[in-house]
Amino acid sequence: MSHNKIREDKTCLNCRHVVEQKFCPNCGQENSDSRKTFHHLFIHFFEDLTHYENAFWKTIRNLLFKPATLTKEYLSGKRLSYLAPVRLYIFISFITFLSLAMFPNKVNEKDISTEKTETNKEEAISNEKIDLGFKSMKEIDSIQKYGPEKEKLSAFEYWIYQKISTVTEHNTKDEILEKFIESFFHNIPKILFIIMPFFAFFLWLFHDKKRWYYFDHGIFTLHYFSFLLLIFLILFIIQKLIGLFGDESPISFISNITNFFGGLWMCYYFYPAHHRFYGESRIVSFVKSVTLFVINFIFILFLLIFYILYIFINLH
Incomplete structure (x- = not known):
């Protein structure tokens, strides 16, 4: 509970409303002296902290x-x-x-450590490459240009395959999962x-x-x-x-x-x-x-x- 000295002036410093009691009925601000000693600041801080901790x-x-x-x-x-x-x-x-x-x-740490063994990583990616139904994006592009109409992919399917291909070319299955x-x-x-x-x-x-x-x-x-x-x-x-x-x-x-x-x-x-x-x-x-x-x-x-x-x- 606050023990601050109440101002003699009944005008609220915040909203200029007339304050008959301790708190302004319009905005709720306490009508106390705004100039406080260090002791008052310390007590006010302790009260607020205790209230917050209890509520929390x-x-x-x-x-x-x-x-x-x-x-x-x-x-x-x-x-x-x-x-x-x-x-x-x-x-x-x-x-x-x-x-x-x-x-x-852990994934980032693993990536940093594998930069020193890039050759081994490329071999792992090659061995674990996800099967898309096509050997490479070159084959997909070839079918898109010269293949029969029924084998061609839609624009959305082509975009998906392109994204998957990009990811699988630079990551192993374990890395993708992680x-x-x-x-x-x-x-x-x-x-x-x-x-x-x-x-x-x-x-x-x-x-x-x-x-x-x-x-x-x-x-x-x-x-x-x-x-x-x-x-x-x-x-x-x-x-x-x-x-x-x-x-x-x-x-x-x-x-x-x-x-x-x-x-x-x-x-x-x-x-x-x-x-x-x-x-x-x-x-x-x-x-x-x-x-x-x-x-x-x-x-x-x-x-x-x-x-x-x-x-x-x-x-x-």
Whole structure:
């Protein structure tokens, strides 16, 4: 609680509104003396930091272990005790991007080391070259110019084959797989961000339009995706930290255990969150949860196909 001296002047310094009490009824600013001692600044900083830490850890605890609690509290008007949904998602996304950037990129390290053995790499690429149905782009170009019409590729097919050929000429199968996995995990926050409005839209379709607004589904989605991103972040950090001890480390099994239970909790979490937030019977909630899970899985899979194609054609 603030102990700053109240100004004798009843005019708000921020909006010029008349302030009869301690706080301005128009903008909410405290009508206290703006000139403060170092002691006041220190106390104010400590109070803000303590409040933020309490709100942060309370938010994280509820997010991980009490599905839908944050959403219900936020929509009921209890908002100062927790981090706002958008701020929460942005914060977790920032930490995720930072963590992904901090850990070394094994693919890049491998590429640097293989620059010294370029001859061996070229031999490996030659031995593992992906079969496209044609021997080379020269043969494809020859068919495009002189071959029968039924054997010619469309403009899109030709572009795809050209991209695949370019990638396979400079990478082995293992390198393509490693680069794809690396790119996929580093872009998960972006993928989730793109999917969120569609996820909220599907929730809107399955629930009473008079009782629930799209905004309500959006808040539920922000909290749910914050949970997914946080679990991914925790599992990623655990895996990388344990990986520092080597693949043959006696504690390497911990990563497998956390991945299993983390993945299990991610899959199950949506059902209790849906049931508690929307207040429907367990059977109805279970049927809707499974249906929504399948619909969103198919939709996400559809988007991932395009995303995989995008990653593949941008490999180099």
